[in-house]
Amino acid sequence: MQDWGIKELSTLLREKKTSSVEITTDYLASIKKKNPEINAFITVDENRSIAQAKLADERIEKGEGDALTGVPIAQKDIFCAEDWLTTCGSKMLHNFIAPYDATVVKKFNEAGAVNLGKTNMDEFAMGSSNETSYFGAVKNPWDLTRVPGGSSGGSAAAIAARMCPGATATDTGGSIRQPASLCGLTGLKPTYGLVSRFGMIAFASSLDQAGPMAKSSEDCAMMLNVMAGFDPKDSTSIDHKKEDYTKNIDQPIEGLKIGLPKEYFAEGLDGDVAKLIEAAINQYKKLGATIVDVSLPNTNLSIPVYYVLAPAEASSNLSRYDGVRYGHRTSQYDDLMDMYSKTRQEGFGEEVKRRILIGTYVLSAGYYDAYYLKAQQIRHLISEDFKKAFQLCDVIMGPTAPSTAFKANEKIDDPVTMYLQDIYTIATNLAGLPGMSIPAGFVNKLPVGLQIIGNYFDEARMLNVAHQFQKATDWHKAMPEGALS
Ligand code: GLN
Numbered sequence: 001m002q003d004w005g006i007k008e009l010s011t012l013l014r015e016k017k018t019s020s021v022e023i024t025t026d027y028l029a030s031i032k033k034k035n036p037e038i039n040a041f042i043t044v045d046e047n048r049s050i051a052q053a054k055l056a057d058e059r060i061e062k063g064e065g066d067a068l069t070g071v072p073i074a075q076k077d078i079f080c081a082e083d084w085l086t087t088c089g090s091k092m093l094h095n096f097i098a099p100y101d102a103t104v105v106k107k108f109n110e111a112g113a114v115n116l117g118k119t120n121m122d123e124f125a126m127g128s129s130n131e132t133s134y135f136g137a138v139k140n141p142w143d144l145t146r147v148p149g150g151s152s153g154g155s156a157a158a159i160a161a162r163m164c165p166g167a168t169a170t171d172t173g174g175s176i177r178q179p180a181s182l183c184g185l186t187g188l189k190p191t192y193g194l195v196s197r198f199g200m201i202a203f204a205s206s207l208d209q210a211g212p213m214a215k216s217s218e219d220c221a222m223m224l225n226v227m228a229g230f231d232p233k234d235s236t237s238i239d240h241k242k243e244d245y246t247k248n249i250d251q252p253i254e255g256l257k258i259g260l261p262k263e264y265f266a267e268g269l270d271g272d273v274a275k276l277i278e279a280a281i282n283q284y285k286k287l288g289a290t291i292v293d294v295s296l297p298n299t300n301l302s303i304p305v306y307y308v309l310a311p312a313e314a315s316s317n318l319s320r321y322d323g324v325r326y327g328h329r330t331s332q333y334d335d336l337m338d339m340y341s342k343t344r345q346e347g348f349g350e351e352v353k354r355r356i357l358i359g360t361y362v363l364s365a366g367y368y369d370a371y372y373l374k375a376q377q378i379r380h381l382i383s384e385d386f387k388k389a390f391q392l393c394d395v396i397m398g399p400t401a402p403s404t405a406f407k408a409n410e411k412i413d414d415p416v417t418m419y420l421q422d423i424y425t426i427a428t429n430l431a432g433l434p435g436m437s438i439p440a441g442f443v444n445k446l447p448v449g450l451q452i453i454g455n456y457f458d459e460a461r462m463l464n465v466a467h468q469f470q471k472a473t474d475w476h477k478a479m480p481e482g483a484l485s
Helices: 005-016 020-038 046-062 103-111 152-160 177-183 217-227 270-285 299-320 335-347 348-364 367-388 415-422 426-431 459-472
Strands: 041-043 070-074 115-119 166-171 184-189 207-213 257-261 290-294 395-399 435-441 444-454
Touching: 005 020, 005 217, 020 046, 020 070, 020 115, 020 152, 041 152, 046 115, 046 444, 070 103, 070 152, 103 115, 103 217, 103 426, 115 152, 152 166, 152 177, 152 207, 152 415, 166 184, 166 217, 177 184, 177 435, 184 217, 184 459, 207 217, 217 435, 257 270, 270 290, 270 395, 270 435, 270 444, 299 348, 299 367, 299 395, 299 415, 299 426, 348 367, 367 426, 395 459, 435 459, 444 459
Parallel strands: 070 115, 070 166, 257 290, 257 395
Antiparallel strands: 041 115, 166 207, 184 207, 184 435, 395 444, 435 444
């Protein structure tokens, strides 16, 4: 049962061949067994999950419910879930019980999905390896000595180790796609504004976007059907027409124009990863796609621009953690200022502090024009690059990450090398475009992801393009050794 996808589980539930309680119990047992080693979950609450499963079974019994009713889904611990511990991977929120549901969580609850627990993540979603979590590093189920990617590494490891069939994730610079790539999964970062950010703890508000992570494109489409939609509680939510992302997923892709940006195949890309990406492109040619060369000339500027803008926004967003209303508060202090500073010194980890310092610096009066304003201008140029490329093609493809999963502790003391993990993913966040990663093979038994970048609100086409590849290949079905034992 643990290897079934969301689509299969949904069908079996509706045919009454199994029950939500049965499925949920099975996954909870899987978590109990594997989580002590993998550390993918921060919080599991068996009683609450089973109670939700019982309610789902009642709905199904009455002939009610939707496609996801009774299907267990894990929630990244960046989403507030009412009465659940919601930590964002930080000591600052180690004791924070959310008083309300994020819109994403609310939508899954209304759909009747079961919350299986809260997944581990890099602290405040800052990281690419899941090593910055206050709750300890997450291990990659494909090789326990390696990282699962980040910041949604807990969600990715949980699915790869068959502790859940799907999970929510968020992507500010690559945090859905890079862990999906490193763990052999399918993950989609939607167009900015398609999924509500209400109740999703803010890192860099102009870049943060929630999306689904699962084994297949079909499963992601089913999750996106639940997640997408206008939310008046999020001022950056876009009133885009409601779509059924599963509807056209099976259409042939004959005539699809795939753009290959030369900058995504340049220096820095692992040679074996490049070969697999080329093989995937050849597969697409067999499916009837044509290839065009495109250029994204400002690719190399995306990381420096991101590391000005994201910390700037983070330094502002994180100023709310002052120990006054909720979260960690230092135990001994002299006066208010002392309380603030000790609370923040104790509550934030090293990477978060680094970002706050950078952000505060680039926003300071004397440097604002030189850094922040300049970065905003380049951000515009990066968006323009994509606009030009999409005049020539329907989707853009390339690698998701420059390499396979790296060893734990290998890059944690070298932030700049760590930041380079997102060289192919960050530009889409800066432009607000949707991006996806799908499994495309293995190098030394470690998964490699193919990235698909779409035009604004072209998620349905991307999912269709991904699904056709998954009908022709089996990479997405592979699982780590012992995942079902
Ligand atoms: N790795 C990037 C960072 O550390 C992106 C993280 C994310 O997408 N949340 O900021």
